[in-house]
Amino acid sequence: MNNPTPPYEQVRREIIEQVRTGELKPGDKLPAIRVLAGDLGLAAGTVARAYKLLEESQIVLTRRGAGTTVAPGAAMEARKLASTVQREAGGPVDAGLVALFAGPIAAARARGARDVEILASVRAALSGASDGGA
Numbered sequence: 001m002n003n004p005t006p007p008y009e010q011v012r013r014e015i016i017e018q019v020r021t022g023e024l025k026p027g028d029k030l031p032a033i034r035v036l037a038g039d040l041g042l043a044a045g046t047v048a049r050a051y052k053l054l055e056e057s058q059i060v061l062t063r064r065g066a067g068t069t070v071a072p073g074a075a076m077e078a079r080k081l082a083s084t085v086q087r088e089a090g091g092p093v094d095a096g097l098v099a100l101f102a103g104p105i106a107a108a109r110a111r112g113a114r115d116v117e118i119l120a121s122v123r124a125a126l127s128g129a130s131d132g133g134a
Contacts, residue, residue, distance in 0.1 A: 007046050008053070011040070014115060016078045016082055017078075017082060018115060020079055020081075022075070025070060025075075026071060027070060033048050033068075
C-alpha cells in the first residue's frame, strides 16, 4: 500500500469517524484487539496502539474483563478530533467526490461490508491505480 499514514493511525481515524457519524454509539463494544487485528491483517500491537490513543482521547474505555467500549461523550470528542484530522489531511473533503462515492458505499454496506473493509478496499484500489493497474 502506498498510504503514508501508519496503520495504527488509520485504525484510530476510522474508529473516530464511526463514532462521529453515529455508527458507533456510547456503550457499543469494539472488537477485541486480536480479532480486529486478524480482520485487518495487522499485528495485535498495531491495534493495541490505536486503542490506547483512543482511550487517551476519551473516545473509548477499556475495562479488564469487559473489553473496550465507546465512552460516554465520545461523539463530541470525535467531532473535535475529526476536524483536527481533516485539517491535517489538507482541509475539507470535495463534496463532488463524496457524492460520487455515496452510491458504491451504500451498495457495499447493503452487502454487509463494514466501513473498515470499504476503506481497505478503496486503499487497495488506489494503490493499484497508482501502480498503473486497475
